[in-house]
Amino acid sequence: MTARQALRALLAGIAVWAAPPAGAAPAPGGTLRAVEQRRELRWGADVFGGAPYVFQDPMDPNHLVGFEVELADALARRLGARARPVAGAWDKLLDLLARGDFDVALNGIEVAEEKRRVCLLSRPYYAAGERLSVRRGDPSAPRTLEAVRGRRVGTLPGSLAQRILERAGAVVVTYDGGQDQIYDDLRLGRTDAVLLDDPIAHYYADVQPELETVPGSFGEVRYAVAVRLGDEPLRDAIDEALAELARTGQLRALYRRWGIWNAGTAALLGEPYAARPALSEAWEAWRAAVGRPPSLRERLLVRYPRTFGLFARAAGLTLLLTLSSMALAMAVGALLAAARRYGAAPVRWLAVGAIELIRGTPLLVQLIMIYFGLPELGVKLDPFVAGWLGLGLNYAAAEAENYRAGLESVPVGQGEVATTLGLSRLQALRHVIAPQAIRISVPPMTNDVIALLKDSSLVSLVTLTELTKTYSNLAASMRDHLGLGLVVAAWYLLLGLPLARLGRLAERRLGRHLRRAAA
Amino acid sequence: MASEALVQLFHVYKQYAGEGPALADATLEVGRGEFVFLTGPSGAGKSTLLKLIFCAEPATSGQLLVFGRNVAKILPRHVPPLRRAIGVVFQDFKLLPHRTVAENVAVPLEVRGLAPRDVARKVAVVLRSVGLELKAGKFPLSLSGGEQQRVAVARALVGDPALLLADEPTGNLDPDRTVEVMDLIEAANARGTTVVVATHDRSLLERYQRRVIALESGRVISDGDAFRRRAGS
Numbered sequence: 001m002t003a004r005q006a007l008r009a010l011l012a013g014i015a016v017w018a019a020p021p022a023g024a025a026p027a028p029g030g031t032l033r034a035v036e037q038r039r040e041l042r043w044g045a046d047v048f049g050g051a052p053y054v055f056q057d058p059m060d061p062n063h064l065v066g067f068e069v070e071l072a073d074a075l076a077r078r079l080g081a082r083a084r085p086v087a088g089a090w091d092k093l094l095d096l097l098a099r100g101d102f103d104v105a106l107n108g109i110e111v112a113e114e115k116r117r118v119c120l121l122s123r124p125y126y127a128a129g130e131r132l133s134v135r136r137g138d139p140s141a142p143r144t145l146e147a148v149r150g151r152r153v154g155t156l157p158g159s160l161a162q163r164i165l166e167r168a169g170a171v172v173v174t175y176d177g178g179q180d181q182i183y184d185d186l187r188l189g190r191t192d193a194v195l196l197d198d199p200i201a202h203y204y205a206d207v208q209p210e211l212e213t214v215p216g217s218f219g220e221v222r223y224a225v226a227v228r229l230g231d232e233p234l235r236d237a238i239d240e241a242l243a244e245l246a247r248t249g250q251l252r253a254l255y256r257r258w259g260i261w262n263a264g265t266a267a268l269l270g271e272p273y274a275a276r277p278a279l280s281e282a283w284e285a286w287r288a289a290v291g292r293p294p295s296l297r298e299r300l301l302v303r304y305p306r307t308f309g310l311f312a313r314a315a316g317l318t319l320l321l322t323l324s325s326m327a328l329a330m331a332v333g334a335l336l337a338a339a340r341r342y343g344a345a346p347v348r349w350l351a352v353g354a355i356e357l358i359r360g361t362p363l364l365v366q367l368i369m370i371y372f373g374l375p376e377l378g379v380k381l382d383p384f385v386a387g388w389l390g391l392g393l394n395y396a397a398a399e400a401e402n403y404r405a406g407l408e409s410v411p412v413g414q415g416e417v418a419t420t421l422g423l424s425r426l427q428a429l430r431h432v433i434a435p436q437a438i439r440i441s442v443p444p445m446t447n448d449v450i451a452l453l454k455d456s457s458l459v460s461l462v463t464l465t466e467l468t469k470t471y472s473n474l475a476a477s478m479r480d481h482l483g484l485g486l487v488v489a490a491w492y493l494l495l496g497l498p499l500a501r502l503g504r505l506a507e508r509r510l511g512r513h514l515r516r517a518a519a
Numbered sequence: 520m521a522s523e524a525l526v527q528l529f530h531v532y533k534q535y536a537g538e539g540p541a542l543a544d545a546t547l548e549v550g551r552g553e554f555v556f557l558t559g560p561s562g563a564g565k566s567t568l569l570k571l572i573f574c575a576e577p578a579t580s581g582q583l584l585v586f587g588r589n590v591a592k593i594l595p596r597h598v599p600p601l602r603r604a605i606g607v608v609f610q611d612f613k614l615l616p617h618r619t620v621a622e623n624v625a626v627p628l629e630v631r632g633l634a635p636r637d638v639a640r641k642v643a644v645v646l647r648s649v650g651l652e653l654k655a656g657k658f659p660l661s662l663s664g665g666e667q668q669r670v671a672v673a674r675a676l677v678g679d680p681a682l683l684l685a686d687e688p689t690g691n692l693d694p695d696r697t698v699e700v701m702d703l704i705e706a707a708n709a710r711g712t713t714v715v716v717a718t719h720d721r722s723l724l725e726r727y728q729r730r731v732i733a734l735e736s737g738r739v740i741s742d743g744d745a746f747r748r749r750a751g752s
Contacts, residue, residue: 417613420573421674422603422630424596431626435617513617513658 031103031227032079032234041076041083044097045107046090047473048178051203051286052258053108054085056477058289060306067199067258067282071125072106074250075225078241087473088463091158091176094118095372097226099380101463103234105226108197110160115226120235122225125242125251127264128197129217130161133186133205136212142193143214154182154191160221161195178476179204187211197221199260202283207291220264246270259283290479299483307474307487314470315491321387321466322453322495328392329452330445333399338429340400341407351400358397363458366390371462387459395452402444406437439510446503450496467491524548524584525682525713526572531581533567533737541567543737545581549715551681554708556724557717559734565717568734569684572715573605574598586681603631606675606712608704610687612667614659620670621646621655627678641677649673649703665696672703676712683707685716689723701727 035041045054047064054066064085076083086102093105097119109115111124132148134141142148149169155161157174165172173191175182183204186194194205195218205211225242227235245251246269255261259280266273294303339351358366367390374381381389410433418428457468465473471488475481526549533542542564549555557565570576571583574590583590586604593601606627614623621642628638646652649669659667668688675683685704689697701716701723708714716723724731733741 413611413613414615416575417607417609417615419599420575420602420605420607421627422599422678423626424599427599427630431629432615436615439617510617513619513660 030233031231032237035079035081035103035234039081041072041079041081041104042086042102043072043076043083044086044088044093044102044105045072046093047085047087048090048469048476050090050107050179051477052199052260052282056473058286058478059303061474061477062306062309065282067254067260068106068108070254071245071251074245074254075106075238075241078244079237086463087465087469089176089461090156092372092461094226096463097228099372099375100228101383103227104238108223109226111222111224112160119226119229120231122227122235122238123242124222124224124268126223126255126260127262127268128199128221128223128260129262129264130164130195130219130221131198131201131205132214132218133183133194133196133201133211134192134214135186135189136210138192140192145218148193148195151192152190154185154194155196156182159196160219161197164219165195178472180476180479183208183211198262199258202260203286207287217264222268256280257282293480299480303478303480304483304487307484310470310474311467311487311491314465314467315495317464318453318456318466319495321384321391321456321459321464322449325388325391325395325456326449326452328388329395329399329448332393332396334403336396336400337403337407340404342425342429355397355400358394359401363390363394363455364461366394367458367461383459383462383464386462387456387464390462391452391456391459394455395448398448399445402441402448403437405444406439406441407433409440410436435510439507442503442507442510446500446507449499449503453492453496453499523551525551525553525586526715527582527584528568528571529582531571531583532579533564533571533576534579540737542571542578545734545737545739547732547739547742549713551713552708552711554705554714554727554729555716556727556729556731557715557734558719558721558724558731559740560719562736563734564737565719565734566686567737569607569686569715569717572682573602573607573684599630603627603678604681606678606680606683608668608671608675608683608685608688610690612659612664612671612691614667614670614674616658616660619656619658620651620662623659623670624674624677627674631678645673645677648706663696664691665693665699668692668696668700669703672700672707676703676707679712681713683712683714685714687718688716689718689720697723698726 045068047054047056050066052066053068054064057063057065069085072083072085088096088101090107093107093109094115096102097105105119109121111121115121132143134143142151142153145164145168148165151170152173153165153170154173154175155165156179157176162172162174173185179196179200182194182196185191187208187210194201198217201213205213225238227238251269252261252271255265257280259282261273263273336351336355339347340355343351367387370381370390371383371386414432414436415428418432419425423431456466459466460469467488471484475484478484528545528547531542531545532540534540545564545568557568559565567576571578572585574585574593577591585601588601615626618626624642624645625638628641633641643652643655646655649672651666651669651673654662654666659670662670668691672688683704688704689700692700697720704714704716705727718724731741731743732739733743
């Protein structure tokens with residue numbers, strides 16, 4: 001049967017995925033030695049709404065751009081390596097660094113004392129003032145730190161800006177999502193002001209005519225490269241490379257090009273500062289790309305087609321993850337259901353306990369435990385394996401209950417007749433009970449596959465860039481949530497509808513013995 | 520008759536929790552090639568006796584030998600092979616609804632690991648003998664009651680069992696269908712299969728004139744060759 005062969009091929013595929021021990025084990029000579037040997041510097045960053053730091057070029061999202069991309073390239077060159085970006089959620093970057101998912105984290109990481117307990121920090125490479133943005137022409141807009149007391153002010157979680165605002169008594173609204181959403185909320189009146197680092201204000205507030213940024217700075221934050229604890233040689237090498245880039249003027253040129261050269265950074269690098277350059281090509285390009293919404297024609301003919309490769313790759317990952325997780329869920333679910341229905345008392349309790357535990361806790365918690373928790377016990381899983389395991393086990397509980405309902409729907413007499421025909425208990429289950437139970441279980445199973453397809457979006461947590469993550473990255477960098485939302489919806493339907501159709505076919509085939517008309 | 524005994528009961532009791540004895544001090548023997556009716560009112564213990572014989576349940580006490588083997592001492596994993604030598608027909612047919620007629624009849628052969636070609640050949644022969652060769656591809660729910668019971672008989676006989684047990688096989692059938700089914704069972708007996716039929720239908724006892732074991736409240740109240748003697752055999 002072809003379906004069986006397909007399943008076998010799929011399981012074999014999973015075995016291949018699962019086989020190699022995942023992740024980069026710390027090399028004996030430390031991470032610096034590893035970087036030199038593989039001639040590759042893996043640096044972690046969040047590309048979600050990250051202009052001007054790290055983001056997808058709105059004109060061609062297949063390219064990652066930003067001043068930190070160029071900084072990483074320059075640093076890597078100094079180390080005799082090539083820079084390879086690794087995507088991760090911004091608030092999880094230091095966890096991912098500790099886990100070994102990349103060599104350094106380089107993404108607007110603020111120098112702060114409490115961070116020194118979880119990582120080493122390089123010398124700062126940039127100093128940013130905290131800038132307050134408000135709605136233009138809003139007479140009640142808070143324009144001083146005193147005025148923010150009791151007002152709703154947006155910022156990024158865990159930032160210096162958040163601490164400043166809290167000290168000032170503001171009602172702080174933090175966003176896990178992209179920076180564009182923070183300024184969108186301000187524009188829409190959901191917040192009264194936004195306090196964020198200078199580059200962010202420049203790239204998100206200053207391009208919107210409805211917003212203005214209050215002159216002056218409300219504090220200063222410095223960015224540094226984060227390195228794993230114990231990797232002093234790498235930290236020293238990066239410090240040296242940064243000093244060299246500063247001495248040769250490459251850093252200044254880079255910041256000027258991006259339009260983010262400022263007095264604080266000039267002081268940090270020991271250079272004179274006159275004024276923000278009038279013309280900075282990268283910023284102008286950004287403003288041209290996002291300042292004016294592109295016409296529908298341009299979106300349909302130029303911008304969306306350029307997203308095809310990214311979405312197609314993400315769809316492949318989403319589908320592979322969905323199908324392999326469902327296969328795992330079906331296998332484990334069948335075992336749990338059988339244990340629950342036919343097992344001896346202790347086995348039954350164990351199965352019930354496992355089902356309730358898995359079913360009663362959020363998938364997100366399970367994923368965090370698998371990906372970030374298990375390494376504490378020395379078990380470090382590859383992102384795909386972690387996502388597969390998390391989704392598969394989570395859905396196994398649902399499948400187990402689903403199969404139990406199916407098993408219980410088969411009349412007891414069917415089991416009896418099977419055994420009187422000389423079938424062993426296992427044969428009876430396989431040839432008589434299960435085929436009848438499956439008919440009851442298939443409709444909810446179809447439903448579960450579709451739900452799993454959508455829940456697979458949660459694996460962006462474990463650094464897998466699947467469809468939803470790709471969408472949110474693109475929507476943030478191209479500043480087009482609605483249009484790209486329809487595009488990603490089409491991709492999901494493209495994956496989901498055939499699965500639903502497959503489910504209906506299976507239902508019809510399994511139910512054909514009930515159609516008297518066919519007789 | 521001095522034939523070898525296929526089923527022997529010695530003082531067999533069967534007690535279900537919280538009820539009176541379903542079977543009490545039953546002692547009897549069924550010889551190879553015999554055709555035996557078990558009769559008695561509902562609840563007399565007919566079905567219980569059959570269940571003990573095909574090892575669906577253990578006896579509470581006493582000794583039960585099937586094919587000369589003490590069933591109380593058979594390991595659980597040896598029970599399925601023993602059952603394959605016993606064909607069973609139920610009042611409510613108990614066909615597998617998700618399998619076609621031919622697939623239902625094929626089950627006992629598939630369990631034995633017969634090659635698919637041999638299975639198909641034997642199934643075709645048996646279906647022809649019960650007159651259902653044209654219904655082979657149908658699903659049971661699309662057949663009439665009489666047809667379904669003939670499928671069940673075919674399934675019970677396809678593996679050439681030494682022993683055929685039938686529990687009220689005609690209880691759900693009208694008189695004409697009853698005769699059809701009983702004639703099939705009688706034909707099997709004529710080919711050498713030992714048959715035990717539980718029934719409370721006295722007209723069957725009259726019509727077929729065989730040994731009759733009468734049960735009441737779990738006790739054997741008569742083991743009569745009455746009909747057979749009257750028939751002069």
